[in-house]
Amino acid sequence: MEALGSEQRRLRSLIDAGIALNSELSLEAVLQHVAEAAASLTGARYAALGVIDARGTEVERFVTHGIDAATHAAIGELPRGRGILGALIRDARPLRLRDLSEDPRAVGFPPHHPTMRTFLGVPIRLRGAVFGNLYLTEKEHGEEFTSEDQELVELLAAQAAVAIENARLYEAATAWSRQLETLHEVVRSLVEESDIVLMLELICSRLRDLLDARLVLIGLPEADHLRVAAASGEGGAAAGLLGRRTPLERSKSAKVLERRQTARVDSIVDDPEVDQDDARRLGIRTGIYVPLIARDRPIGIIAVHDKLGDDARFTDGDLRLTEIFAARAAVAVDLSERVARDTVRRVVEAQELERGRLARELHDETGQALTSILLGLKSIRTAHSEADAQRAEAALRGLIVQALQDVRRLAVELRPAALDDFGLAAAVERLAETFEERTDIRTALEVNLPDGRLPPDAETVLYRFIQEALTNVVKHAGAQRLSIVLTQRDGGVGVVVEDDGRGFETADVRQDALGLTGMRERIALVGGTLEIESSTGAGTTIVAYVPLAIGADAAVPSKNPAIS
Numbered sequence: 241m242e243a244l245g246s247e248q249r250r251l252r253s254l255i256d257a258g259i260a261l262n263s264e265l266s267l268e269a270v271l272q273h274v275a276e277a278a279a280s281l282t283g284a285r286y287a288a289l290g291v292i293d294a295r296g297t298e299v300e301r302f303v304t305h306g307i308d309a310a311t312h313a314a315i316g317e318l319p320r321g322r323g324i325l326g327a328l329i330r331d332a333r334p335l336r337l338r339d340l341s342e343d344p345r346a347v348g349f350p351p352h353h354p355t356m357r358t359f360l361g362v363p364i365r366l367r368g369a370v371f372g373n374l375y376l377t378e379k380e381h382g383e384e385f386t387s388e389d390q391e392l393v394e395l396l397a398a399q400a401a402v403a404i405e406n407a408r409l410y411e412a413a414t415a416w417s418r419q420l421e422t423l424h425e426v427v428r429s430l431v432e433e434s435d436i437v438l439m440l441e442l443i444c445s446r447l448r449d450l451l452d453a454r455l456v457l458i459g460l461p462e463a464d465h466l467r468v469a470a471a472s473g474e475g476g477a478a479a480g481l482l483g484r485r486t487p488l489e490r491s492k493s494a495k496v497l498e499r500r501q502t503a504r505v506d507s508i509v510d511d512p513e514v515d516q517d518d519a520r521r522l523g524i525r526t527g528i529y530v531p532l533i534a535r536d537r538p539i540g541i542i543a544v545h546d547k548l549g550d551d552a553r554f555t556d557g558d559l560r561l562t563e564i565f566a567a568r569a570a571v572a573v574d575l576s577e578r579v580a581r582d583t584v585r586r587v588v589e590a591q592e593l594e595r596g597r598l599a600r601e602l603h604d605e606t607g608q609a610l611t612s613i614l615l616g617l618k619s620i621r622t623a624h625s626e627a628d629a630q631r632a633e634a635a636l637r638g639l640i641v642q643a644l645q646d647v648r649r650l651a652v653e654l655r656p657a658a659l660d661d662f663g664l665a666a667a668v669e670r671l672a673e674t675f676e677e678r679t680d681i682r683t684a685l686e687v688n689l690p691d692g693r694l695p696p697d698a699e700t701v702l703y704r705f706i707q708e709a710l711t712n713v714v715k716h717a718g719a720q721r722l723s724i725v726l727t728q729r730d731g732g733v734g735v736v737v738e739d740d741g742r743g744f745e746t747a748d749v750r751q752d753a754l755g756l757t758g759m760r761e762r763i764a765l766v767g768g769t770l771e772i773e774s775s776t777g778a779g780t781t782i783v784a785y786v787p788l789a790i791g792a793d794a795a796v797p798s799k800n801p802a803i804s
């Protein structure tokens with residue numbers, strides 16, 4: 241009667257354990273529960289659950305019950321797959337022993353390990369494959385484990401398998417939704433973020449988060465070396481790596497790039513392609529290398545190093561995820577290169593047009609003036625009287641003065657000396673004065689800039705902007721008043737040029753008009769913005785803003801000498 245009661249009690253707690261297990265969603269918690277339930281079902285003092293790695297040779301995760309933290313710490317590294325544990329991995333059948341140490345396969349315990357004699361080991365199978373083992377030792381009162389104990393633990397193992405699978409599915413699904421969210425964010429920023437450096441850093445840091453990696457790098461080839469274009473590392477792992485260059489012939493990444501094939505390295509020290517000195521400096525142990533391929537061209541590489549946790553190796557899933565990110569990064573790099581090329585082309589075109597206009601002016605106006613002067617000289621020589629000669633000389637003088645003014649004006653248009661010598665404020669003051677004199681348009685200038693010079697890029701861009709805006713006012717506005725305001729705001733300089741002229745419909749601007757387009761592009765090149773507010777009859781307001789941290793980052797376009 242007594243025996244039956246205890247048997248029923250045990251079955252009852254087995255069912256309870258099953259219910260508890262199935263309501264648990266985290267894999268770690270499921271494993272812990274299984275170990276605890278097994279111990280309480282059998283009266284074992286110690287229980288452990290070993291999860292076997294993908295290769296089926298070693299225990300990769302070991303959950304224990306009954307060993308306190310201090311003992312755990314004293315034992316240090318947990319068993320991996322030798323001795324009896326190894327035997328159960330290789331031969332996945334339940335095993336019961338009266339004394340562990342008597343078995344010929346036993347290898348003994350590490351120091352500080354509690355004594356364990358009686359033993360019951362049961363495999364946990366998941367769809368035919370062995371997922372892990374349940375180990376129980378030291379049944380209460382020094383008794384041996386019975387065949388009923390074994391049966392109960394086998395039943396528990398079957399339930400545990402289902403719970404483990406659920407938890408794995410749940411974790412995978414959660415991980416997937418996290419991955420999808422991150423990918424979505426990366427794709428969105430691909431559309432919104434125009435700064436390639438920021439974009440690549442985002443890819444690095446998100447990928448590192450998802451994979452739990454210690455270090456993620458993106459390298460771009462440059463001549464005969466590979467340059468680190470973005471990096472994200474745990475702690476200070478990525479510090480100082482940005483911009484680092486490695487010669488192509490010494491770089492594992494370069495070889496992967498050449499082969500255009502993803503590579504996974506489970507042990508960096510054993511890889512002959514890796515420069516070991518370099519690997520030691522970075523402290524890397526494992527890696528995934530994925531080439532960035534855009535339109536069939538290898539343009540860079542993502543390298544991921546060291547999975548955090550006990551096992552630094554990456555999984556197939558990690559590899560696939562890196563490949564997905566690599567595809568995104570490739571698009572980003574390719575796009576930015578194309579944009580840069582396109583911008584350079586258009587700016588060069590605009591410059592060429594500007595040169596053409598100046599050449600025409602030189603030819604038409606100054607050239608004509610000089611021709612007239614030549615003719616005038618001749619008329620002095622052939623003058624019939626002193627009075628005629630004087631008249632001719634006076635006319636000549638007028639022509640020369642005119643030509644001189646034209647040449648000065650052209651020189652100023654090409655590049656005002658005031659801009660180089662005294663800076664933006666002074667050059668704009670001069671510009672406004674001359675403008676008022678030449679046009680009779682009442683011009684008000686307000687400058688609220690800090691003393692000192694702005695970066696040369698900013699000065700040139702802003703000066704050209706104001707110059708073009710004023711030219712347009714003369715050419716198109718028919719204005720009576722003009723106001724120019726320069727202010728410092730948000731770490732940059734804002735310029736507002738406003739006239740009270742006839743205005744225009746921005747949508748109707750001719751396709752071949754280059755003034756505003758060129759202006760917009762020049763400003764965009766230094767990371768600024770341009771807004772035009774105008775409608776027929778209501779005057780025109782143009783607002784430009786240029787940030788002052790120009791050239792501080794490696795934004796590709798503005799570094800190009802062709803557009804200085």
Ligand SMILES: Nc1ncnc2c1ncn2[C@@H]1O[C@H](COP(=O)(O)OP(=O)(O)OP(=O)(O)O)[C@@H](O)[C@H]1O
Nearest residue numbers: 712713716717741743744749753754755756757780
């Ligand atoms: N301040 C203004 N007032 C009235 N219309 C303007 C003003 N600025 C520009 N526009 C209109 O916008 C058009 C485009 O100007 P934009 O500077 O791009 O070209 P453009 O001056 O005609 O030629 P370009 O500058 O290439 O010599 C002008 O043709 C004109 O119709």
Ligand SMILES: [Mg+2]
Nearest residue numbers: 711712755756
């Ligand atoms: Mg114009």
